[in-house]
Amino acid sequence: MTSQRRPEKIVILTGAGISAESGMGTFRDEGGLWSQHRIEDVATPEGFARNPALVQEFYNQRRQAAAKAEPNPAHQALARLQREWPGEVVIVTQNVDALHEAGGSESVIHMHGELAGALCATCGHRWAAPESMAVGEPCPQCANPSARPDVVWFGEMPYHMEEIFAHLAEADLFAAIGTSGQVYPAAAFVQEAAAAGAHTIELNLDPSAVVSDFAETRPGPAGQTVPAWVSELLGS
Secondary structure, three states: OOOOOOOOEEEEEEOHHHHHOOOOOOOOOOOOOHHHOOHHHHOOHHHHHHOHHHHHHHHHHHHHHHHHOOOOHHHHHHHHHHHHOOOEEEEEEOOOOOHHHHOOOOOOEEOOEEEEEEEEOOOOOEEEOOOOOOOOOOOOOOOOOOEEEEEOOOOOOOOOHHHHHHHHHHOOEEEEEOOOOOOOOHHHHHHHHHHOOOEEEEEEOOOOOOHHHOOEEEEOOHHHHHHHHHHHHHOO
């Protein structure tokens, strides 16, 4: 830590890298689920309009994989930080799995939605998704056959942005863990936090595209770097 004062409010952004050690694939994994499809085909509104069966099956597979995944030491360390830190610890994640919650974290802000959720493309109603969602699944609210995964696709606005920017403006310490720094608006969070006076740190296996914006960096797998960082913050 280079900051001279002990931070009170910590805001943490997590990306795919924190869940990779739990077996959840990233965009850049070779041989994984993402490598079998173009992003334009399975993670855009246009792709869903062209081939809803492909998109539903893709997210069915991701949902099933997420249900089997276990939280790793990085998830558990952040939950410990939330429990033991005397100030506020806000976790914002780009991930659509529930591994933070499984690891013990609370009030996680899912800016890209959740695999466990379903969304009606007609009326906006949300409900718990079945393990396998079919094309034309009816909405329990309006009965239209327009159910889709409740995840944010490329070209759509992430969720909870007003709340996230309010937290960034109050942060004393901002950390990004396992993020590529290539997806906006999340890639600009470090600039927002730094402008508000926060100390900034990146914990990543490889440097992100915005690594130069951080005051401090710690390379390595999240399962090792995050528990060590949390222990340092907590003085244990």
